[in-house]
Amino acid sequence: MNTVKTGMLLAALTALFGVVGYMLGGGTGMLLALGLAVATNAFAYWNSDRLALSAHGATEVDERTAPDLVRMVHGLAARAGLPPPRVxxxxxxxxxxxxxxxxxxxxxxxxxxxxxxxxxxxxxAGVMAHELAHIKNRDTLIMTVSATVAGAIASLAQFGFLFGGRGGERPNAIVMLLTAIIAPLAAMIIQMAISRSREYDADRMGAEIANNPMALASALAKIAGGVSHIPNEDAERHPATAPLFIINPLSGRGMDNLFSTHPATENRIAALQALAQQMGAAAPAPSFTRPPANGPWNTPRRGPWG
Structure with a gap:
């Protein structure tokens, strides 16, 4: 159902783009704005991983610097039928x-x-399996496509005043102003809805990969509680990366409304609880146990990760 919903939302973005182009830009303006948006998002597509990781000061680790985490991720990737990702x-x-x-x-x-x-x-393990589910579902590609179309809509609305309307005539100034304001807002709402629809699929698949829906449910509750009390300054400086995170790093309220990048955490937990019942309470738990030495994750680095 979420896959169908995502397709419908992408179609809505495309239709909105066509309407805005018809109202403001004419054929020439539409093509120019789309070209600019595609060029910008093509760069983001090929460099999305580097840009996102750099924005948050991420450091790559391996089996020497973070053995337990890396082995866990690689084991989950094998279970999901994926090549091992960088960690x-x-x-x-x-x-x-x-x-x-x-x-x-x-x-x-x-x-x-x-x-x-x-x-x-x-x-x-539940959280990492959720992220691997995003990779397996190619959600980053879906979000790139939605960003491309949403960016084209915003560009067209902003540049609409520079191009003639239908038949070489400029549309009514009030119509142009309203379109310039409403169109990017509508595109943003649809883009956020696409992001929300992908989270439920990633929760379900991640719980199946880790074979422990309740562990992911417990993780979501803890993460939401932490986000509500601990600010993420890097995310505040780069809000466009918020949809990538398992919980919106900009706010702990996570309401299921038009302007939320993620579904409400309580709704996600309820869905995982239902999945746990379907899988059966007697399902075997995964074997990710806490190592006893050198801190909670058995890493030779100073402190748990420092």
Whole structure:
């Protein structure tokens, strides 16, 4: 159902783009704005992983610097039928994580130090499985497409005053003003709806990959609580990256409204609880247990991750 919903939302974005072009830009303006948006988003597509990771100061780790996390991620990737992604750590006290990359062969997952200090190994496994589900579902590609069309709509609305209307005549000034304001807003709402629809799919698939829906549900509750009390300054400086995270890093309220990048956490937890019942209470738990030595994640680095 969410896949169908995503397709419908992408179609709505495309239709909105056509309407805005018809109202403001004419054929020439429409093509120019689309060309600019496509060029900008093509650069973002090929460099999305580097840009997102750099924005949050992520550092790549391996089996020497973060053995337990890397082995966990690689084991989950194998279970999901994915090539092992690159693994990154973000020195940030807010518990959170995200995945990025244009396809499974060029993917990366990133976790904050706050996530690893708050969550148990089973909960971390649930979060990492959720991010791998995004990679498997190619959600980063979907979000790139939606960003391209939404960007084209915003560009067309902004440049509408520079182009003639239908038949070489400029449309009514009030219509142009309203379109310039409403069209980008509508595009943003649709883009956020696409992001929300992908989270439910990633929760379900991630819970199945880790074979532990309740661990992911518990992780979501802890992350939401941490986000509501611990600010993420990097996310505040780069709000466009907010839809990438498992929980919106900009706010802990996460309401299921038009302007939310994520579904309400309580709704996601309820869906995972229902999935746990479907899978059966006797389903075997994954074997991600906390190592006893050298801190909670058995890493040779100073402190848990520092």
């Amino acid at each position: 990154y750590l973000i020195d940030n006290p807010q518990p959170n994580a995200f995945a990025t990359g244009r396809n499974p062969e060029n993917a990366a997952v990133a976790a904050t130090t706050g996530l690893l200090s708050v969550l148990s190994p089973d909960e971390v």
